[in-house]
Amino acid sequence: MIAVPMGRQRWTGLALAGALALGVIGCRSSHAASETDAGEIAEPRAPYVATREAVSSFTEALMEADQIAGLSLALVDGDEVVWATGFGMADVEDKRPATPRTVYHVGSLTKPVTAAAILQAVERGQLRLDQTLAELVPELRLADGAEQRITLDQLLTHQSGLPSDWFIHSLSDEPPPWTEIPAEIAGLALAAEPGAHTIYSNLGMTLAGIALARATGARYEDHVSASLLRPAGMRTAHFLAGPEPEPVLLPIVGGPQGLDAIEQAASYRGGERRHDPQFRMVPAGGLRASVLDLAAFARLCLNEGKVGGRQLLAPSSVAAMLSAHNHGLALDLDHQFGYAWFLDHAGLDYAGEVAWHGGRTLYHHARIMMLPGHDLAVVVASNSLGAANVVDAVAVETLVWALQEKAGVEPPSPATTRDYQPPAPELAEAWAAAHGGDYATSVGVSQIGLDDGELWSKTRVGASRLGLRPDGDAELELLPDARVRFVEADGRQLMAIERRGRTRPTGVRLDPPAPLSEAWRAREGRWTLVTRPGEVSTLREPELRIVNGRMRLEFLGLLEAPPLFVAMVLDPIDDRHAVIEGIGRGQGVRVEIRGAGEDERLWWAGREFRRGS
Numbered sequence: 001m002i003a004v005p006m007g008r009q010r011w012t013g014l015a016l017a018g019a020l021a022l023g024v025i026g027c028r029s030s031h032a033a034s035e036t037d038a039g040e041i042a043e044p045r046a047p048y049v050a051t052r053e054a055v056s057s058f059t060e061a062l063m064e065a066d067q068i069a070g071l072s073l074a075l076v077d078g079d080e081v082v083w084a085t086g087f088g089m090a091d092v093e094d095k096r097p098a099t100p101r102t103v104y105h106v107g108s109l110t111k112p113v114t115a116a117a118i119l120q121a122v123e124r125g126q127l128r129l130d131q132t133l134a135e136l137v138p139e140l141r142l143a144d145g146a147e148q149r150i151t152l153d154q155l156l157t158h159q160s161g162l163p164s165d166w167f168i169h170s171l172s173d174e175p176p177p178w179t180e181i182p183a184e185i186a187g188l189a190l191a192a193e194p195g196a197h198t199i200y201s202n203l204g205m206t207l208a209g210i211a212l213a214r215a216t217g218a219r220y221e222d223h224v225s226a227s228l229l230r231p232a233g234m235r236t237a238h239f240l241a242g243p244e245p246e247p248v249l250l251p252i253v254g255g256p257q258g259l260d261a262i263e264q265a266a267s268y269r270g271g272e273r274r275h276d277p278q279f280r281m282v283p284a285g286g287l288r289a290s291v292l293d294l295a296a297f298a299r300l301c302l303n304e305g306k307v308g309g310r311q312l313l314a315p316s317s318v319a320a321m322l323s324a325h326n327h328g329l330a331l332d333l334d335h336q337f338g339y340a341w342f343l344d345h346a347g348l349d350y351a352g353e354v355a356w357h358g359g360r361t362l363y364h365h366a367r368i369m370m371l372p373g374h375d376l377a378v379v380v381a382s383n384s385l386g387a388a389n390v391v392d393a394v395a396v397e398t399l400v401w402a403l404q405e406k407a408g409v410e411p412p413s414p415a416t417t418r419d420y421q422p423p424a425p426e427l428a429e430a431w432a433a434a435h436g437g438d439y440a441t442s443v444g445v446s447q448i449g450l451d452d453g454e455l456w457s458k459t460r461v462g463a464s465r466l467g468l469r470p471d472g473d474a475e476l477e478l479l480p481d482a483r484v485r486f487v488e489a490d491g492r493q494l495m496a497i498e499r500r501g502r503t504r505p506t507g508v509r510l511d512p513p514a515p516l517s518e519a520w521r522a523r524e525g526r527w528t529l530v531t532r533p534g535e536v537s538t539l540r541e542p543e544l545r546i547v548n549g550r551m552r553l554e555f556l557g558l559l560e561a562p563p564l565f566v567a568m569v570l571d572p573i574d575d576r577h578a579v580i581e582g583i584g585r586g587q588g589v590r591v592e593i594r595g596a597g598e599d600e601r602l603w604w605a606g607r608e609f610r611r612g613s
Helices: 013-022 049-066 110-123 143-148 152-157 178-184 202-216 220-229 291-302 315-321 385-407 425-435
Strands: 070-077 080-091 104-107 267-269 272-274 287-289 355-360 365-371 376-382 437-441 444-451 454-459 462-468 474-476 479-489 492-499 502-509 525-530 539-547 550-557 564-574 577-580 590-594 601-604 607-611
Touching: 049 070, 049 080, 049 385, 070 291, 070 385, 080 291, 104 355, 104 365, 104 376, 110 152, 110 202, 110 220, 110 291, 110 315, 110 355, 152 202, 178 202, 202 220, 267 385, 287 291, 291 315, 291 365, 291 376, 355 385, 365 385, 376 385, 425 444, 425 454, 425 462, 437 564, 444 564, 479 502, 539 564
Parallel strands: none
Antiparallel strands: 070 080, 070 376, 104 287, 267 272, 355 365, 365 376, 437 444, 437 502, 444 454, 454 462, 462 474, 474 479, 479 492, 492 502, 525 539, 525 607, 539 550, 550 564, 564 577, 577 590, 590 601, 601 607
């Protein structure tokens, strides 16, 4: 199966199931007026009537199909919120509807906020982007002295080579202080050399937040609230361990204050209420905010760092955030990344400049998307586990319609689906000989090759048939506007998807497997995740399996509904160490065996597994 970057798709019912099979894989209120971050009602500068009608119908259909409890949305045009609304319920049991003021756990939307606060500190001379981790966090000791080679710039651009995650109390009801992480990761090996390619890293952004706190002499939560959140008008945005949010409406003498004075979203899975644990790595994902709070942040970015006549961030700093810093990294192909902003999106490539980021916790999801060249932005948030693709699709749909209304820019016409034409046998055999094999992708191992005379891409979660184009590239039966390309980069063969002139990596070809040692063969079978008090697991049924000569760590990932099967290939270094194959998120990480015999533990970025089920 091929992991295809998300495009403009309508993910409902069977469509979502079909998308997963291809690996394409974050009741309403009145729409008559806009709500600003201060809570006033104002007539919008531009009506966006067609946008409101189309997006409302689209959103309601998706929410019904995917059992989404609540969703909030804010559309920004320049310095104005021109439409803000809610759909469904923020809290079903208390009968509280979702509104633009509803506060969600917005997860990784914290990262652009952290980056902006760091660039403020750079402007003030408190930090330099070329400072190394060894300078910024002197007590940190990584394997092979890597702290000497990683810069603050690389932390913000996800080029540090640090593992994507650190799993000790990553999601937890009782997380220890995140500032203890430098001591916990002593001796940690990198997933890639600094500056080699982009590997999204919660751990890297957390260390950047520690550097900010050290440089400013204030707690991260206090500093970011005082220097950025409140001056930008993000009144209800807050961190659990930081200053309390401000009431949106006029405070009442003796009335509720702080958390009691804001509208907080509950959490749901398939319509059932759930408890959303804390995300420990606060600078990477600890923010809680409404879509109006995040719309204020979008306005700050669209207006070159100025809010209400006050310059919070220099125009040059905003430009640096929204400029690609990974040109020349061969393994990234056409993927572009700024300072904590993704700068390409398959659903909006036609619109010019794009900047976006997604965020999630266990149950909440959020997206912020901007079209800087058109002064448009949208923020979408939801309180349901299954809303990842919904918030992305609603955000894209909103900007597609808004761009049509504002600038008359039409989206590309959908590609025409063609009947599948099997390639000639001799062409299929030659193509399979050149490109067939196992590929490590974000959704597991994709097997490319011939099956009964036809070309297929197969994984445990689905399969797709491949056709051949006259130029030798492959094409997906269900995505006629995309082509599958195989690109040599840095000595690796990448599988990539090209759509509308942009080529994005989706997997890397694996070398033929070496014979497994008896020590690794003896570890095949079920394992059990060892959880610490308060930790909330995001996987179940872990197992080591040998498949086609490769050792695989397989489990069910609980961040999707239904749980998603995950298979990661382990490449043994010796009898007690292996590396997770691949170049994407969560890959390149060292796996270690600790203990001996029945007391053996499999250790992976802070996660531990013991033998047996």
